[in-house]
Amino acid sequence: MKSPYESLIHLVVFLTNLRIVATGRWIIFIIAATICGAVTYFQNLVSYNYIAPQTGQHLTCTTDLVGNPDIFSVYVTDGRIAEMAREKLCSDQIIKRQYSEVKITIGQSDYDTFRYINHGVVDLALVKSNVVDAFGADQIYGLTEIASHPDYSAFFIALRERPELNKEYLLGKRIGLLDYPSSRSGHIVPKTIMQNLGLSDSNVDIIYYSSHQELRRALLAGDIDIISSYWAEDDNKKFSRNYATPLQESVSGMKWYLKMQTQNTDLFCAMQSVVHDIAMSHPRPYYKTITLEEGCN
Template structure:
């Protein structure tokens, strides 16, 4: 009986060894084959277009936080002469989660991405994928804005209010800072009446139409004072570092850098707000040869 038991134990151990070896081989094959795969973005919210270079298979991939911005960027890039010469296809992905930014930025999937310098530094994307800044937005302040009274930073004040926020979690003025303020007031987000929208313009439209009582955003003296009162804003954050457009430049493609700088600058200034009058242009494109000028 003991002899049979020993034989059975040896058989089980031998079988386990065979199975383990087989699984290890399968895993190694999966790792080897995955090295030949093309990285694919984590989400499918995108718009795309073909340039006039239809036989060119090169794809220019862009990552932006909102649907609103994606719809602005796509036609501007597809109609740009430099993009048309170098690429046959443009894909613009949109979505505001940090996980998506890490995927596109950290793995070098995006050729062009709108993000924060802190995320670039954390991922070391400048060193690993040679991302370089193209256009930088100025620092700004964030506010709760109402059109009927000055918002109060008190717990009871927000309990019966309809609040407008941005639906992408990486926005400091429209998402991070207001939620931080709610937390500091010991407010449960789940118990608040929050309406999420895709852009700062949409927030203002809802506030002007009395669809929400309060929004969280930046304040634009030039434009907002025509709709709302400066007396009815309450600061929730100051000196917030602005976002930047980053371009992946594996080669000294200065034509592309200047073309992208021109497109992103035009899109920013089309908003007609004073905030975008002080954009930082990182490339000196009004002289030949073009030159990266870096920080001021």
């Protein structure tokens, strides 16, 4: 039979060995977790090199540059801008010297925009500033503002009376909205207002159109009672400002951002020239108003 003294010694030795084994197991566990985390990180890093849009489309073109696999990636949400961007970028001399291909993604939803900006996979983008700010893309990826379009207001516009923002008034009305969910004045803001009033497609006759111009034509033709849009200068000729009810006084304007991880001033100035040409060629008056950031002659 062991003496109490021997039993105490054996207990101390056992606990010491147990602590060593447990400590060793924790060290092994921590090392394994670190390795797994690092592998996952680099796998994800590789997979982010190309991110397919959820419902978007692509326009591409190649340059004459040989031996350089770099692709100039562009993200926009307007099909007309995408077409003009491809034409102008693919003929730009700076792009031809620095990139072998231009790839333009036309996003179809805010989800597309969030993914592309959040992962920093675009070189040039036309988006809202709040998206860039939300993900810190200017600090993380060097997205730098090179040009901006003005802020604007969203309105419910009617022909013969001022629309009221209450459920009773809007019930039974034919309301024209834009069919692309990235538009704030033509989709996001009015949808939010109606949702807050307890209105939806089930109790309001919502008719979707593909452009602000089509909204205005439908209102003038009597096909709808109210449209949701911005107030353009030309609207004073056909509509009364007295019959425009503000939905949101200030909607953040669209801005052009260029990834500037190096001091590539040639590219900066070339892209300012490209986006300015796009603005002047665009049929919508809103896009024709553009302010270029300082830095180029």
